[in-house]
Amino acid sequence: MNSLTPLSSKLTSCQSMSRLRQLQACSIHSNVVKHNYGPATPQTMTGSLAANLMGHQNTTGVAARRMLSTSNKLSVTCQQLIMEEYGEPEKVVKMQSVELPSLKPGEVLIKMIATTINPSDINTIQGMYAVKPDLPCILGNEGVAEVIEVSSEGEKGPLQVGDWVIPVMNAYGTWRSHAIGTHDEFTKLPKGMDAAAAATLSVNPTTAYRMLKDFVKLEKGDLVIQNAGNSGVGRAVIQLCAHYGYKSINVVRDRPAIAELKKELMDMGATMVLTERELRVSRELRAMEKPPLALNCVSGKSATELIRLMRDGGVMVTYGGMARQPVTVPVGSLIFSDVRLVGYWQTRWSLNPANQEAKKEMLSDLCEFFKKGTMVVPPHKMVPHTDYMKALADAMPADGQVGCKQILTFN
């Protein structure tokens, strides 16, 4: 069996892109995909945290705490959620305690504040995601932590005790109470962030932000059409569009409380909220300028509907396949309407070294938006990490409609 490592630590930064391609190649035929998961972290990770974890797998402990080790240095017990095999979350996710070593020169110790359970985490655990990490692994793709110790030896880094940070890389393995890493493995957040906003920053808001920035040069007043308007990304799109002066046309699934949902999204800044059925017949929509950008999280028939409504030369960005159906494009839309289809995957974008400066700017913008109230965190529930079994169950309701994001907290 492999030694226990965080999802990302199997890949050095040099290997990551080619390995990522391998992983993608294995899963290219899968229609069961969700955005934002991927394995990669700097080599330092492999050399420090992952290696340090070896041999500590069976250490037990109830709470993270400093204690005297045999070498007379304080040590920390980390509680972490892992899986050793793929399967249904309630069966394969386990909590484990490991004793962390003392810091090496240049390292910092972080204590997790809050970490999110995303649909891609569930899919990863089920073995249905594009990325299939080597097992066992520490789960979790995003979260916010506090720096609680900085090594006094080695090169001085930017982080100080009390700073709030998020991991630089996706798929870091955030479902754990503590972690050790080097300064460059973490991005420092500005002071005064809300914990839930910080914990949910790295996946959905970033995906929304990039999809609005990177594919079409939008002008104020332009329409953006999207399905899954009620999703985490969908809500971020609505708020960002309102901020930038774009009009958002938001398609949602019909449901008993549709009026309340529509009001909620309209209050958030949506220009129009339509059910799939309303989308097909809306005269009001057809009287407007056509959208040059469509964002597709559903695929199947829903994607085809969006394509038919787009402006000539428009771009549809696919970032999800909730309908578990492929995207079907009329040939005429490609040839005569010049519609282009692309995909967006936050992990790939994030791994690209060329994007690191843009990432800093993006996180700075998004933190500002959350602090000012330009963006608000979607409905969520903060759950103590020890109740992870209930949180996992609540993250995958029987009707498939996740109304409330589960966020694990570590106190």
Added chain:
Amino acid sequence: MNSLTPLSSKLTSCQSMSRLRQLQACSIHSNVVKHNYGPATPQTMTGSLAANLMGHQNTTGVAARRMLSTSNKLSVTCQQLIMEEYGEPEKVVKMQSVELPSLKPGEVLIKMIATTINPSDINTIQGMYAVKPDLPCILGNEGVAEVIEVSSEGEKGPLQVGDWVIPVMNAYGTWRSHAIGTHDEFTKLPKGMDAAAAATLSVNPTTAYRMLKDFVKLEKGDLVIQNAGNSGVGRAVIQLCAHYGYKSINVVRDRPAIAELKKELMDMGATMVLTERELRVSRELRAMEKPPLALNCVSGKSATELIRLMRDGGVMVTYGGMARQPVTVPVGSLIFSDVRLVGYWQTRWSLNPANQEAKKEMLSDLCEFFKKGTMVVPPHKMVPHTDYMKALADAMPADGQVGCKQILTFN
């Protein structure tokens, strides 16, 4: 009833792009599309030829000839193939003679040498193409003509008697013995071109050329994969790839004489020729680098097969829908493999004012390739224009496999 005009003359150059969009919008849902047809020509056209044709519709005459008109000037009788209603070609295509007026200052008279019957012409006549011209109209999308008279009055233009020319715009209405236009409506070809090569230059070789140039920056040794490898565009792709040093993987439909076809395409420079079935299992193909560019004229399942074989970040260019099925893309190919889907339509490219310099360079390259033998004209048959009924029938064989391009000649 409208006055008789060439397909393109209903649109001035100013109107053409917005009108084109309208036309496209009407047909966006159609899966029955082929490349390269469109309405547009400079305003001069509307002011000269189209207007001049009014009132001459019922003039009869067997051969084009100069004759004395009432104003004592020589005039020309033009034989032209027109349609007054959509339908099956054998029922709705008619030959008509009209007397052309004498030249105005700045105009030239051209005599058609050879003009092609393309699948898009058949689809247009059947009313199944994206562009539905106002009727009646003169048919024909490409052809080569000789300048036989140049007005001695008005501004001097570049054309001289004896020059070979092709119309600048697609959908010019080339199925006619003569036409009058201004110098800027025609592109002069270099001396020494073969008539069949010149007559088939504007649609298939240009489509192949642009698809290889405009979407992926190919390097020598890169793979290009395409279906419809035996089509006019397909053969041009094979020859251009061989010339530029790219490897071409060519998918063709299985048929009784498959060995002969394979040999023919391999002799032409193909790297590999595979039937659809062979494509799905070829180990040799899977041992090669993956193609960054796929060219799709078939759509349906064939397109999905190509997508699965592409390199991460690759582009599939769709230019036809022979299977009469939409393009179906696995969601994972978009999100995780970053495959992009675009369409190519020669008419749109050709209409874009920004492309006029590139068009000159392209035609110069292609003429050179045909003169040097780098490219050869696909199997074709030169048919006197008076036998147009047989040529039309031969252009749409019952099995749908057009083995031999029909080219109408005017002698």
